[in-house]
Amino acid sequence: MTPKKRVTHQDVARLAGVSTAVVSYVxxxxxxxxxxxxxxxxxxxIKELDYHPNAFARALRAxxxxxxxxxxxxxxxxxxxxxxxxxxxxxxxxxxxxxxxYYILVYPMNLDEDLHDVETxxxxxxxxxxxVRLVEEPPATNELLELIRATSIPCVCxxxxxxxxxxxxxxxxxxxxxxxxxxxxxxxxGHQRIGHIAGDRRYMTALHRLEGYKRALADYHVPVDERxxxxxxxxxxxxxxxxxxxxxxxxxxxxxxxxxxxxxxxxLEELRSRHYRIPEDIAVIGFDDIELAHLIAPPLTTVHxxxxxxxxxxAELVLGMIQSEQGEAARTDVLxxxxxxxxxx
Amino acid sequence: MTPKKRVTHQDVARLAGVSTAVVSYVxxxxxxxxxxxxxxxxxxxIKELDYHPNAFARALRAxxxxxxxxxxxxxxxxxxxxxxxxxxxxxxxxxxxxxxxYYILVYPMNLDEDLHDVETxxxxxxxxxxxVRLVEEPPATNELLELIRATSIPCVCxxxxxxxxxxxxxxxxxxxxxxxxxxxxxxxxGHQRIGHIAGDRRYMTALHRLEGYKRALADYHVPVDERxxxxxxxxxxxxxxxxxxxxxxxxxxxxxxxxxxxxxxxxLEELRSRHYRIPEDIAVIGFDDIELAHLIAPPLTTVHxxxxxxxxxxAELVLGMIQSEQGEAARTDVLxxxxxxxxxx
DNA sequence: GTGAAAGCGCTAACAA
DNA sequence: TTGTTAGCGCTTTCAC
Numbered sequence: 001m002t003p004k005k006r007v008t009h010q011d012v013a014r015l016a017g018v019s020t021a022v023v024s025y026v027x028x029x030x031x032x033x034x035x036x037x038x039x040x041x042x043x044x045x046i047k048e049l050d051y052h053p054n055a056f057a058r059a060l061r062a063x064x065x066x067x068x069x070x071x072x073x074x075x076x077x078x079x080x081x082x083x084x085x086x087x088x089x090x091x092x093x094x095x096x097x098x099x100x101x102y103y104i105l106v107y108p109m110n111l112d113e114d115l116h117d118v119e120t121x122x123x124x125x126x127x128x129x130x131x132v133r134l135v136e137e138p139p140a141t142n143e144l145l146e147l148i149r150a151t152s153i154p155c156v157c158x159x160x161x162x163x164x165x166x167x168x169x170x171x172x173x174x175x176x177x178x179x180x181x182x183x184x185x186x187x188x189x190g191h192q193r194i195g196h197i198a199g200d201r202r203y204m205t206a207l208h209r210l211e212g213y214k215r216a217l218a219d220y221h222v223p224v225d226e227r228x229x230x231x232x233x234x235x236x237x238x239x240x241x242x243x244x245x246x247x248x249x250x251x252x253x254x255x256x257x258x259x260x261x262x263x264x265x266x267x268l269e270e271l272r273s274r275h276y277r278i279p280e281d282i283a284v285i286g287f288d289d290i291e292l293a294h295l296i297a298p299p300l301t302t303v304h305x306x307x308x309x310x311x312x313x314x315a316e317l318v319l320g321m322i323q324s325e326q327g328e329a330a331r332t333d334v335l336x337x338x339x340x341x342x343x344x345x
Numbered sequence: 346m347t348p349k350k351r352v353t354h355q356d357v358a359r360l361a362g363v364s365t366a367v368v369s370y371v372x373x374x375x376x377x378x379x380x381x382x383x384x385x386x387x388x389x390x391i392k393e394l395d396y397h398p399n400a401f402a403r404a405l406r407a408x409x410x411x412x413x414x415x416x417x418x419x420x421x422x423x424x425x426x427x428x429x430x431x432x433x434x435x436x437x438x439x440x441x442x443x444x445x446x447y448y449i450l451v452y453p454m455n456l457d458e459d460l461h462d463v464e465t466x467x468x469x470x471x472x473x474x475x476x477v478r479l480v481e482e483p484p485a486t487n488e489l490l491e492l493i494r495a496t497s498i499p500c501v502c503x504x505x506x507x508x509x510x511x512x513x514x515x516x517x518x519x520x521x522x523x524x525x526x527x528x529x530x531x532x533x534x535g536h537q538r539i540g541h542i543a544g545d546r547r548y549m550t551a552l553h554r555l556e557g558y559k560r561a562l563a564d565y566h567v568p569v570d571e572r573x574x575x576x577x578x579x580x581x582x583x584x585x586x587x588x589x590x591x592x593x594x595x596x597x598x599x600x601x602x603x604x605x606x607x608x609x610x611x612x613l614e615e616l617r618s619r620h621y622r623i624p625e626d627i628a629v630i631g632f633d634d635i636e637l638a639h640l641i642a643p644p645l646t647t648v649h650x651x652x653x654x655x656x657x658x659x660a661e662l663v664l665g666m667i668q669s670e671q672g673e674a675a676r677t678d679v680l681x682x683x684x685x686x687x688x689x690x
Numbered sequence: 691g692t693g694a695a696a697g698c699g700c701t702a703a704c705a706a
Numbered sequence: 707t708t709g710t711t712a713g714c715g716c717t718t719t720c721a722c
Contacts, residue, residue, distance in 0.1 A: 060402050081435040236640060
């Protein structure tokens, strides 16, 4: 197949009998106006030659690349692709970005990955904006954010805000409140022995959810029993081990609040295999409200996070920053979460 | 903050006391050699100035963009983000691409989306390669593939090969065989009435899985009973309706082969809510082997697809095409699938 | 082994 | 309203 010669600006200008400037003005609707006649001729030439502008030449000249990086710095470096948690976030962002003609460059990173490669990306001039999903609290994230700040590229954090000194806007949600609601609900149902299957402590969400759990207990004058708090990461084997551990207590829990739906579902299966009835013998609540939560039996009572909206909002913020050029004041949007009562508690 | 002036080639050359050509030779390790002394000075200058090459200028000049588009043309346009099915594929690709210094631009498309926008992307010169995930069989995909072919950008299809006329390599797997294995296993277990919950008929996978089911029946001399085949899309409500329909037959099935794990799991839940025991009262087999499959109780017997390997292989093929410049012969890799016996059948 | 310089395709300032 | 042209930052040919 003939790698047909690229059609350029020049070709269009020549065929239309105008200068390249006019071609540019027509394509970009500005910054100068053009006569309807010239405009018409240019458009026809474009169609006839099947001309498509070269994005890189344009980017080089105009410093607009129409590319947004989504940097996801999570445990395994591919979480962004593989969890039902990030799926709605990405979907929400993608909808906004695509509608505005922006492309998404997904950049997964390991939690402990060297920053050299991401710096190459950041400094390569190919990004108009950045959405960065952090899971750790400052100062663990400072190094990366400093790299980003140094580029002056508009950036929004999701899930975990960066340290205030960087001045990045953030879209997050209220983990403490969600955990509080879940625990309070169990308390109101009469449970006094409530176990907690915690998430990986490097994650802000894990810490805040634990915190909300403790606060609710405190407000209801139920002392925190550390033996009821099962350490863990986010993995399902952990959840199963945690269940085993909690059940082996002399005074085992009558309810379990798990730090994620995934943990909750794994716990459910473990309990089921031990012939516990849910919620009669033991109640279970999760966190996240992933799609699967209402699919299983019994459907999982959990804390709903507006994940799609988080993605959408983050995209809007970045696009706003890109378009307004002005350094808008940084803002942190904390979206509300809400307990969804289903069958498991 | 001062949007610090960009550091360029020139600055490095000046500081190092060499020409810009030498800077380029050092950075790219060629195409000319440089004296160790000059090289040393350039490297020091780069470090001192914290210089990072501009990707777009380089791309404009050298026609290398280090960007691969992953085009996913599926039902809802965000499937690529939200299904456990594509997750390992993307993970496998991402691992390869990242290791080779390529960035991934994810481009989700609706099945019936106008091609104008994707053409803009394809013709914008920003892509070194393309991986396209198709779900429909030709000729439904011809228009898009023709657009891609016209750009001469290296491209590999995954899941569904394009029409041979386009000459694209493909990485796929054997749906017919998988369905055959699943059905045969049920037959060998003594089941004669085997229901099938089919997927959306626009999807090649749905058609081939149905086909494999029928072939196995034929080989075992069990006549196909169309009432045992429940039409549907890929959604969970469909699965539940299908179960209801199958159970209402005068001679209901003793086993169900679902066209996906998602359908199988929804069917399981539906059966459980009707107090059927799995697999004693009714056996269930899925297809895909998504992560969840072994998490539920009973763990799902299903057909394992080497999804990660598919992503990996596709990435390797594209990178090979990019590097070798030569038009390699198109190849279609059909990866084997295999029945995984767990608890549900 | 190195420097000078052309030019990738585009935008926009300047001039008319 | 339009044409001319300087560059954006880089790679690579040509000349030394």
